[in-house]
Amino acid sequence: MSNALIRLQDISVMFARQNVLDNITISVEPGQIVSLIGPNGAGKTTLVRTVLGLIKPDNGNVWRKQKLRIGYMPQKLHIDPTLPLSVLRFLCLMPGVDRISTQAALKEVGAEQVINSPVQNISDGEMQRIFLARALLRKPELLVLDEPMQGIDVAGQAALYSLITKLRDRYECGVLMVSHDLHLVMKTTDMVVCLNHHVCCSGHPKQVSGDQAFIELFGKNAQTLAIYHHHHDHDHDLHGTIIDDPTTL
The missing domain is CATH 3.40.50.300 (P-loop containing nucleotide triphosphate hydrolases)
Incomplete structure (x- = not known):
């Protein structure tokens, strides 16, 4: 193969x-x-x-x-605008992920400054990098x-x-x-x-x-x-x- x-x-x-x-x-x-x-x-x-x-x-x-x-980066993800969810909490929903690994992944994609921001306030460009960080957390x-x-x-x-x-x-x-x-x-x-x-x-x-x-x-x-x-x-x-x-x- x-x-x-x-x-x-x-x-x-x-x-x-x-x-x-x-x-x-x-x-x-x-x-x-x-x-x-x-x-x-x-x-x-x-x-x-x-x-x-x-x-x-x-x-x-x-x-x-x-x-x-496999690390997967979707086109988009709908998140209820009333849901109090920070970027950190969003990424930590993955099993085995903590603040330290999240910080490292966000730094890897150039988005570490948004770690405590509500996901509803994130721009499209920033959101795509967050999705990419999420994919990297799987060590793909x-x-x-x-x-x-x-x-x-x-x-x-x-x-x-x-x-x-x-x-x-x-x-x-x-x-x-x-x-x-x-x-x-x-x-x-x-x-x-x-x-x-x-x-x-x-x-x-x-x-x-x-x-x-x-x-x-x-x-x-x-x-x-x-x-x-x-x-x-x-x-x-x-x-x-x-x-x-x-x-x-």
């Missing part, structure tokens, strides 16, 4: 007799970022739920490394990120993508990420899987950008995104402001 953390082989999932996923094969290895892209309704969330073990496929096989630790071998940039401005997206790459490098974990942000996905990922109920195409971003299936889904202008590289000598804080010291991210 090579060096894979997880491998889905010929997976099919049906809802109401309709194929949501059809004959999907995908794997993630340690240190690899795999990005799922595709139109709305393409089956990306269903594939993520299959990876997490929340959906049992109708056909095919799911293989996971023994005792694989595989990070599964479902549209982690939702609701964040472009500068904040770039900062969060940079952080995810740094965490991948630091922990040598695999990353499976769902995203619509082609302009950032194409320069931060190792493998792109273009999904529209089946795998339309997959491979390195530059390779995928020339595939006819990719062009048909996203248009000819999307081809340039796979070879675009943005080099900069600065980073951004949670709100997108330029900072001189990237270690404060």
